[in-house]
Amino acid sequence: MAAADEEKTAFHTGQGVYCYTKMPFSLKNAGATYQRLIDKAFENQMGRNIEVYVDDLLPSPQTIKEVQSLNRKLASLNRFLSKSAEKSLPLFQTLKKCIKKSDFRWTTEAEHAFQQLKQHLSALSLLAAPKPQEELIMYLSATHGAISAVLLTERGT
Structure with missing residues (x-):
């Protein structure tokens, strides 16, 4: 941000x-400014080994630890995604027989599965306000320490 513009915030x-x-994200043009700068900074890598979302960068994993982290995240989403195990199997297989860091290989199959998963996740249903008189479904989860709930409805695409 230009020093002369700081007082405006x-x-x-x-x-x-x-x-x-x-520049804070609460400013009107922050998202567009961020996207423009990120597009410029990563223009040679976008679509090849990095994806850019409004406030996240999602590069392909390059190390065992990064694949393990990705696999943990996918495992936590497993119950919400159809055929999750099948779709993420190539990612789990990259860790097979990886005893040393030098054993790790990011395969074309893993990259293809990673790109497919990103595409699938980005196409999932969006949050939307319920319509009047629309039937709603409530899912509850309770433990001794917490209670959570999700209110949803099913609509056609």
Whole structure:
């Protein structure tokens, strides 16, 4: 952010008046500015080994630890995705026989599965407000320490 524009982001608190020195995401054009700069910075890698979302970068894993992290995330989504195990199997297979870091190989099959999973996840249903008189379904989960609920409806595509 230009120093001359910092005062335009000023806000008051009980401790004083402050302003941002970097562009906060709450500004009107922050998303578009971010996307434009990221597109420019990663233009040679986008679509090849990195995907850019509004506030996330999702590069292909390059190490055993990165694949393990991705596999943990996919495992937590397993019950929400149809044929999740089948779709993510090539990612799990990259860890097979990886005793040393040098044994790790990111295969074309794993890359293809990774791209397919990203495409599948980005095409999932979106959050939307319920329509009046629409039948709603409530899913509840309760433990001794917490209660959570999800309210949803099923609609055609």
